Amino acid sequence: MFVATAEERMIPGRRPELEAAHRDAAGALGGEPGFLGARLLHFAGGPYRYAYEMSWASREEWERFWESERFARLREPIDAQLAEPFTLTLYNVPVADAAVGG
Amino acid sequence: MPDASASGALFTVQGVSRVLREADEVARHERAYDELLRRDDCPGMYWNLYLKGVEEPDATIHAQIWASQRHSEEFGVSPGFQALRGELSTASGPRAHMVGPLSPGYWRPVLEEVVRAEPTGCAADGDDLGVALHGMSFVRPGSERAYLEAEGALAAALRTPAAGDGVYATRCFQSLGQPSAFTWVRHARDGAALDSTLAALAGPERARAELVAEETVGRYRVWLLSTWPGRRPA
Numbered sequence: 001m002f003v004a005t006a007e008e009r010m011i012p013g014r015r016p017e018l019e020a021a022h023r024d025a026a027g028a029l030g031g032e033p034g035f036l037g038a039r040l041l042h043f044a045g046g047p048y049r050y051a052y053e054m055s056w057a058s059r060e061e062w063e064r065f066w067e068s069e070r071f072a073r074l075r076e077p078i079d080a081q082l083a084e085p086f087t088l089t090l091y092n093v094p095v096a097d098a099a100v101g102g
Numbered sequence: 103m104p105d106a107s108a109s110g111a112l113f114t115v116q117g118v119s120r121v122l123r124e125a126d127e128v129a130r131h132e133r134a135y136d137e138l139l140r141r142d143d144c145p146g147m148y149w150n151l152y153l154k155g156v157e158e159p160d161a162t163i164h165a166q167i168w169a170s171q172r173h174s175e176e177f178g179v180s181p182g183f184q185a186l187r188g189e190l191s192t193a194s195g196p197r198a199h200m201v202g203p204l205s206p207g208y209w210r211p212v213l214e215e216v217v218r219a220e221p222t223g224c225a226a227d228g229d230d231l232g233v234a235l236h237g238m239s240f241v242r243p244g245s246e247r248a249y250l251e252a253e254g255a256l257a258a259a260l261r262t263p264a265a266g267d268g269v270y271a272t273r274c275f276q277s278l279g280q281p282s283a284f285t286w287v288r289h290a291r292d293g294a295a296l297d298s299t300l301a302a303l304a305g306p307e308r309a310r311a312e313l314v315a316e317e318t319v320g321r322y323r324v325w326l327l328s329t330w331p332g333r334r335p336a
Contacts (some may be wrong), residue, residue, distance in 0.1 A: 013187075045279015046207040 001093035002059045003064075006052040006086040008078070010012025015047075018081040022052060025074050027036070029054065032070070048083070059090075109149050112335075113174055114209040114275050116165040116285060118201045118238070125159070129226055129325075132164075134189075136224070136328055137321035146173025148333040151287070153234050153322035161201075163236055163322060165287070167211055187276070195330045202238065202318070204283055212250060212284075215257035216271040216289045220289055224326045231324035232270065233296055240316040242280045252310035253286065256303060264302040268295020288325065296321075 010018045022040045029035050036055040043049035056062040065071055079086065121128050132152055139147050146169035155161030168174040177183055200206060207243045223229030241249045260269050270289040278284035290296035300307060310319075 043202060043279045044208065045277045045283075048206070049279075 002056045002062050003091040004054045004062055008050040008086045009083050010048050011083045012014050014081040021077040028074055032065050034058055089096045111170050112211045113168045114211055115174055116209055117163050117206040120199055120201055121160045121162050138186055147302040148330040150328045152326040154325045156321045156323055185322040204277055208278040210278055212276045213253050213274040217260050218270055222327045222329055231327055232291050234322045234324050235294050236322055237319040238285045238312045241282050241313050242315050245313050246281055249313045252313055256306040256310055259303050259306045265299050269299045
């Protein structure tokens, strides 16, 4: 398993728009080969920071999506709500089907 | 020593910013904001503080303590605040830009030691509200409890005769999203009183500082302080 996380800082006041854009993105991601799931996290220590975490079956499948036009289309409505470019961080999940305590 | 966290889920919002507009215009907005908080339909708000940099006059810190995060969020979507926000947004460009990764940030009050009654009001009215030493401290993960104990020891030392009579209060807050981050404010009558107190408390201050991995400290004048003790949860 492979996880890609986008750290995002929104434009103040855009919370409804940003969260709606992520809901739409989650729907579009559903048909991507290798896509396992995504969730939007809101920073507990302040109003403007989010992390969008996407799980993929493999790095290769993530990279195919990342390099496609579909990724740019997916990001466009999200990025319009951000105060600065997002930071993408990639993680290998070292244990198959890893879960806390699993 | 009163522990603010014991009285419920108190909630603090703090913004550290650099002001990008004329000081007079910013001051008007800050006073309008404070006036809004004075209204009776603003439950849960009981401490509103503005600090202005001594060395850097455009450096501003705005900190508030609310009875809970819910109270703060309800104020954020209230018609009065939204109208004020709309008024500000009609002016050209941003009013200020935030500084640092935890600004604006959500914090939990973890220590409050009021040694003597703090003056409240606004410096624009001629009120002399004193000075503040403000810090943001990142401790080594795992030493959060030790840091809180060190802050507690420092607060207790403020009540000893050695501390003199020039310090009003100290408060410490812990980040709700990054537990190894703390921010604190020590409020004194003037710079000389602050200096003499800090010199007298060198021991506990050294013990506190030894736990810190990274820290930003600045000296500020207290520009506005409003409190509504009756709105504080029991």
